[in-house]
Amino acid sequence: MYGQFIESVYTYCHSDSGDPSGYHNVEAPHKHNIMCSSKSSWDVMLESDDFKKNNNPPIEGEVNTEPIFRIVQARERRVVLVLDTSGSMSGVPLEKLLQSATHYLRYTIDEGSYVGIVEFDTVSNVLSELVYISNNDTSRETLVGVLPKVANGGTSIGSGVLEGIAVLSRNDENPAGGYLLVISDGQNTNSPGINDVIDDIIDAGVIVDTIAFTDAADNELSTLSEVSGGIAFFFAGDSDISVLNNAFTATVTTRPDLSTQSLPITLYSDSLTAPRGDANVSDSVFIDSTVGIETVFTFSWIGDLIQVWLESPDGNFVDQSQYIIDTDTNIITIKINDTAMSGDWVFTIGNVNRISASQVVTITVTSKQSSDEDPIEVQALVSNPTIDFSTEPVIIIYAIVTKGYLPVINAQVYASVEGPDGITEIQLLDNGAQPDITKDEGVYSGYYLEFSGKGRYSVDIKVNNSAKTAMVNMAKATGSLPIKPESINEDLPVFEPTGMFVRTTSGGAFQVENYVNDPTDNLAPSRILDLSVLKTSYSEQSVALQWTAVGDDFNKGTATKYELMAASQYSQLLYDFANSRLVTNDDLIRGNMSIISPAGTRETVTIRVPTRGENATYFFAIRAYDEADNYGEVSNIVSANMEYIPPIPEDPGTRTALWATLGTLIGIALIAGVIFAFTRHSKKQKEKQSKVESSGNVNSGMDNATPEP
16 A cells, blocks of 8 residues: 555455465565554554454445445534533633633634634523624624623533534534534533533534643543544643643634634743742744734733733834733733734733732734745644553654645654643654654654653643754655655755744643553563665675664663564564574674664664675564563564675776866866966066166167067
């Protein structure tokens, strides 16, 4: 399946040696064999949940398996906010929810969408039917005006869900394809329960995004997202509500196909602490040339009034007349009227009342595409919404960085993960080493292993080009199928610098179950995927190998040792790796198998092989161990042929032409030298004669005489 464009590929390869048609070639050096340990396509599929334990057995008898396709057209975006207003949300939690919901309604949800609002406590209540978001602020402010201001009573998440579906179904509308954004901070204490409405969600065809507002939220809340194809988010309830803002925004920006206009791109989402006293605090955000339209800075806080100063890249402060101060929600908004200037925008924050206590201020900066040039965008996701710590204590975080359909490579990408014991930051890489699959395709990934307990973990992604290394890979489209080799346009530039940029987005959330604080090291190093032959030398009788170092635990830290094996048969390494020939330092010409580099470092060794010649072919594979003797899976297998390849014979005609050309060049150089020497001598003689004439000693009888040489 790595080359579906080949005409002879018409079926899945298999491992049944009795059927030569489609029999899998385990030695083919393509990506499928590398990634799937040389298993056939059909064997890989049989390992999936679709076919495990005899699921979906072959159909008996004559059955028409011709598929039926139903073509549907996407409708406009229809969203119902389903907000928890139970007693536990009273006070500061409700204030935070209102701040994020207000920002969403004013600046995130796109024109042309329909938005409704439902609240629920013991029962549910419709605050607004679907309202069309027009090109003025009236519809947005109408929705902001009906956001709930009071919270009390019990919690019936199921009731809110059913009310949301009803809003999408008004006037005999089909609710299918509509969205519910359900936000709750508590257990479902009043019927109907979450499980009671699952069938209603499936039958209605709605998609449910959920935000668990603190870890006290019902554990079944994320089930609503899982069964409907929605996204689950988690907000820990911090003073910094940037995670909550990012969750609201991601429900829109991850579905750009529902929009008829450009969507806001989040450039900055973080918090600063306004200190007590006369001191201020500052930070900056870089606005690049691909964005700048409808740029909005928002500052939200809980407490006493703050003051803000915003300085543009040219050193001028934005006029205070552009500041919108909403004291009801504690939000200051600054909208840049024209296209925002490219460069660093500096914002400074301080308390109005200098005796006020220090307070956390959340800053969000969004902007839209400013020209026909595609902006850089980021999408993120996690490998699994639920982790069973007792069986697989690891999760993979992905960030896809693109400019249009083209991947952005060499950017600095970090995942900020907030769990029960605080925030941990890990770097995501696009280097082709596990868990990454393909180098330089704009998909950055990393293992998260720093679990601190059971419960929910939220993920935010921050991307920048502060190192000025990021480039657009012009020759590869992210996520596309392989193209025919002959269709590659070699005239296209391969890489194009991006310039400075910053982006941030939400990566959703995951939940950890069955956590045990066990210090035992049960995690093995990652599998090495990029073992390769750098070169072979017939004269030196050697093979140079290269690979990327893995870690002690997956790709974290440093492994303890390598086990590099050699064999004269591919099958020996594939089926009996442990009994193959171990390569030791005695076999090396260069390098040292005892010196292990940190994960991500390129490793190189040069091996002297026993023989060389036409039939001397060697195969190599490697795996890494940690200090607890856990070992990773066997790497991809590479081969090196030691046959003598004579140098390309030289064409006598070429040699004659070369000497003729060289002779011509030498002749031209000699002639040029003679002309230069004669010209220089003549110039000196003229200068000498000029000096003699100026002294009055000129002999008139020699006026027409030729000067002596």
